[in-house]
Amino acid sequence: MAKRDYYEVLGVKKDAGNDNIKEAYRKLALQFHPDRNPGDKKTEEKFREATESYEVLSDSQKRATYDQFGFPGIENSGFNPTDDLGRVQQEFGDIFGRGSIDDLFNFFRGTSGTGSRQREQVFRGEDIEASVRIPLKEAAEGVKKEVSLTRLTTCQSCNGTGASAGTGKRPCPQCDGDGQIRHNQGFFSISQTCPRCGGNGEVIEKPCRNCNGKGRVREKERLQVTIPAGIENGSKLRIHGKGNVGIQGGPAGNLYLNVFVEEDPLFRREGNNLFYEQFITFSEAALGTEKEAPTLKGDVRMKIPAGTQTNTVLRLRGRGMPNISGYGRGDQLVRITIETPVNLTAEERRLLEDFEKRTTRRAYPKSKP
Numbered sequence: 220m221a222k223r224d225y226y227e228v229l230g231v232k233k234d235a236g237n238d239n240i241k242e243a244y245r246k247l248a249l250q251f252h253p254d255r256n257p258g259d260k261k262t263e264e265k266f267r268e269a270t271e272s273y274e275v276l277s278d279s280q281k282r283a284t285y286d287q288f289g290f291p292g293i294e295n296s297g298f299n300p301t302d303d304l305g306r307v308q309q310e311f312g313d314i315f316g317r318g319s320i321d322d323l324f325n326f327f328r329g330t331s332g333t334g335s336r337q338r339e340q341v342f343r344g345e346d347i348e349a350s351v352r353i354p355l356k357e358a359a360e361g362v363k364k365e366v367s368l369t370r371l372t373t374c375q376s377c378n379g380t381g382a383s384a385g386t387g388k389r390p391c392p393q394c395d396g397d398g399q400i401r402h403n404q405g406f407f408s409i410s411q412t413c414p415r416c417g418g419n420g421e422v423i424e425k426p427c428r429n430c431n432g433k434g435r436v437r438e439k440e441r442l443q444v445t446i447p448a449g450i451e452n453g454s455k456l457r458i459h460g461k462g463n464v465g466i467q468g469g470p471a472g473n474l475y476l477n478v479f480v481e482e483d484p485l486f487r488r489e490g491n492n493l494f495y496e497q498f499i500t501f502s503e504a505a506l507g508t509e510k511e512a513p514t515l516k517g518d519v520r521m522k523i524p525a526g527t528q529t530n531t532v533l534r535l536r537g538r539g540m541p542n543i544s545g546y547g548r549g550d551q552l553v554r555i556t557i558e559t560p561v562n563l564t565a566e567e568r569r570l571l572e573d574f575e576k577r578t579t580r581r582a583y584p585k586s587k588p
């Protein structure tokens with residue numbers, strides 16, 4: 220294939236400034252980057268062509284040589300793309316990301332691969348889950364709970380390295396310490412992360428016995444967790460960094476704590492309000508009374524007016540659950556139920572019959588005779 224003029228490749232004029240050249244290359248490189256066009260020979264060739272053009276035109280000396288002598292001048296000047304790529308990487312490393320600029324290296328290096336590349340791969344630890352049950356009262360006040368869980372922590376025997384004491388790592392035999400396995404496809408070679416070393420290029424010489432070379436061990440742990448006041452049943456609390464520790468110094472994952480609020484025998488929760496059912500007698504309802512109503516914070520004296528009907532709801536303001544945001548509280552709603560007297564003695568029965576006989580219709584405006 221005949222070589223195309225460098226200016227033509229980048230689509231810039233002969234007198235283009237450095238910024239124009241750089242921008243033109245950046246666009247082409249992103250468009251034709253092998254990572255974006257896997258296995259496409261045509262774009263590989265375009266990418267190679269653009270990179271070479273940029274190499275020459277972005278260097279004032281090479282550009283002058285090229286302008287004067289054309290391709291032969293460049294070839295004779297000992298142009299070596301491999302050595303010059305450091306500069307491209309510095310300039311464009313951020314747009315390619317590390318993995319792909321490495322491909323760029325492979326591309327120029329072919330399969331002969333000189334020297335091993337140090338690829339420090341770190342992995343974030345996995346998130347884990349745990350659960351805790353708390354009574355309603357604790358949900359109302361907020362509580363510190365000790366949670367038992369099992370998670371992967373750093374192996375103390377090897378400090379997380381996975382290597383047994385006094386031993387180290389050796390280059391991975393499968394990828395010769397490169398971290399990548401290459402498959403040749405004509406001029407270009409495709410890289411894959413080495414499955415043996417996971418891309419690190421190193422394997423452990425003698426695995427730590429305590430952790431089998433994993434660097435992490437399963438451990439039971441007891442953790443103090445603060446559960447905020449007002450928490451809803453089924454909430455998931457995220458506890459930062461309390462998941463499994465990372466691999467090779469990577470950050471730890473998070474712990475997700477499921478909080479279950481137990482049903483309360485007295486109070487039924489609806490949002491931040493609490494419902495409580497208060498039974499009163501038939502004569503208390505007619506005459507009016509005072510009752511001690513239980514609340515989450517002790518008993519409260521409650522006035523029940525004369526003539527209160529069943530299902531009347533009395534409101535004890537601010538006696539409900541606190542808002543989880545920390546502002547305000549719900550109410551306690553007391554629903555009145557009039558307990559109809561049962562198991563009457565003969566005398567009670569007689570008194571009630573007497574009462575019924577003497578009562579006028581005024582006392583029962585809704586009941587038909």
Ligand SMILES: [Zn+2]
Pocket residue numbers: 374375376377378379380381382427428429430431432433434435
């Ligand atoms: Zn270990």
Ligand SMILES: [Zn+2]
Pocket residue numbers: 391392393394395396397398399413414415416417418419420421
């Ligand atoms: Zn390997």
